[in-house]
Amino acid sequence: MFTxxxxxxxxxxxxxxxxxxxxxxxxATSMRDLANHLGIEAASLYxxxxxxxxxxxxxxxxxxxxxxxGLDSVVSNGGGAREQLSAALQAHVEIITGNPDQALxxxxxxxxxxxxxxxxxxxxxxxxxRKFMLILRQGIRSGEFRKVDEKITVLTLLSAINSTPxxxxxxxxxxxxxxxxxxxxxxxxxxxxxxxxxxxNK
Amino acid sequence: MFTxxxxxxxxxxxxxxxxxxxxxxxxATSMRDLANHLGIEAASLYxxxxxxxxxxxxxxxxxxxxxxxGLDSVVSNGGGAREQLSAALQAHVEIITGNPDQALxxxxxxxxxxxxxxxxxxxxxxxxxRKFMLILRQGIRSGEFRKVDEKITVLTLLSAINSTPxxxxxxxxxxxxxxxxxxxxxxxxxxxxxxxxxxxNK
DNA sequence: CCTACCGATCGGTAGG
DNA sequence: CCTACCGATCGGTAGG
Numbered sequence: 001m002f003t004x005x006x007x008x009x010x011x012x013x014x015x016x017x018x019x020x021x022x023x024x025x026x027x028a029t030s031m032r033d034l035a036n037h038l039g040i041e042a043a044s045l046y047x048x049x050x051x052x053x054x055x056x057x058x059x060x061x062x063x064x065x066x067x068x069x070g071l072d073s074v075v076s077n078g079g080g081a082r083e084q085l086s087a088a089l090q091a092h093v094e095i096i097t098g099n100p101d102q103a104l105x106x107x108x109x110x111x112x113x114x115x116x117x118x119x120x121x122x123x124x125x126x127x128x129x130r131k132f133m134l135i136l137r138q139g140i141r142s143g144e145f146r147k148v149d150e151k152i153t154v155l156t157l158l159s160a161i162n163s164t165p166x167x168x169x170x171x172x173x174x175x176x177x178x179x180x181x182x183x184x185x186x187x188x189x190x191x192x193x194x195x196x197x198x199x200x201n202k
Numbered sequence: 203m204f205t206x207x208x209x210x211x212x213x214x215x216x217x218x219x220x221x222x223x224x225x226x227x228x229x230a231t232s233m234r235d236l237a238n239h240l241g242i243e244a245a246s247l248y249x250x251x252x253x254x255x256x257x258x259x260x261x262x263x264x265x266x267x268x269x270x271x272g273l274d275s276v277v278s279n280g281g282g283a284r285e286q287l288s289a290a291l292q293a294h295v296e297i298i299t300g301n302p303d304q305a306l307x308x309x310x311x312x313x314x315x316x317x318x319x320x321x322x323x324x325x326x327x328x329x330x331x332r333k334f335m336l337i338l339r340q341g342i343r344s345g346e347f348r349k350v351d352e353k354i355t356v357l358t359l360l361s362a363i364n365s366t367p368x369x370x371x372x373x374x375x376x377x378x379x380x381x382x383x384x385x386x387x388x389x390x391x392x393x394x395x396x397x398x399x400x401x402x403n404k
Numbered sequence: 405c406c407t408a409c410c411g412a413t414c415g416g417t418a419g420g
Numbered sequence: 421c422c423t424a425c426c427g428a429t430c431g432g433t434a435g436g
Contacts, residue, residue: 027229044405159365190392
């Protein structure tokens, strides 16, 4: 006997939709595709959902909410900028690698949201980037970080960690936490082995 | 009188297509969309091209070729791993920021290629990543770089720099070369101001 | 959850 | 580059 996780038909539908949207893109995924994968007729989907876009909306806004929750929690915990940046990167990586299909749909397919959802979504994303940027700014002012371009660096950091759902596999033996730690380390300390050399040489 | 760059109708078509594919996605861009933007009828497009996918193929493979040319040139120039990585990142950034629409289509829409093009494309991409990885490996062996996970780090680096077409604007006063230099610096040296502190404190 | 169906739109062709 | 058109497929509804 297995310990079965109860999953409603609607949840199953949304999970399958996320997987298909990720694989083929939202626009190229037909409701008939989705229905086939669930073993039902296309028309039957509409007893669970109102429209195709409703699924996309749920995926995008649910993940946005989770990411905000993670970031706000990190910020409210306080601490140094480096500590906060590290924790924020870790929280972000754990959330998106924990839901790789939904994360990639969130990252790549949001533009298929109709108005006003698309605009709302972009506002949220900008606000998220701003909160991240404030941590960076704080670290630059405190001298913890170098004087980099705040905006460009935030986008670069987020872009770097947003690639994790592409290659992360739960079965790989490496955990989301370990991935987060590795990336944080590289991004904060860089690739260069110079520091060690300097210490050794002196 | 302007110094006009002669541009054929076909080139105009491909440029406009790249812009639309970038903005709406390949699948969500109709040939009627494209025709409207060119001021002609949809059927007239087919006197210049064979199919919608042909345009996508041209965009994807042309950019891949350019990126390979850039990377191969860097590698054949030799030099230390750090020098090579820096030059490779710079070449990559300059190529993709120089063709932002095509670059984003290349990065995001390649999955709409039919077989065998899609498989060929993915093979090329993997080969490109491998060449990048070899530079990294060389630097780790020589002690120039820290002992990071080669595969993950390459994907992270590429993902970081591949975000440049999203925000880079030619009119911003900052050049592609400067962007490349900034990103290379952050990725190689990290955000941390530690090194300076160590030097100052000793 | 199904059968039956609809109007709209798709990529593309024929023939000029 | 246009008019006229085609078969296929789309998201979705009515009614059970």
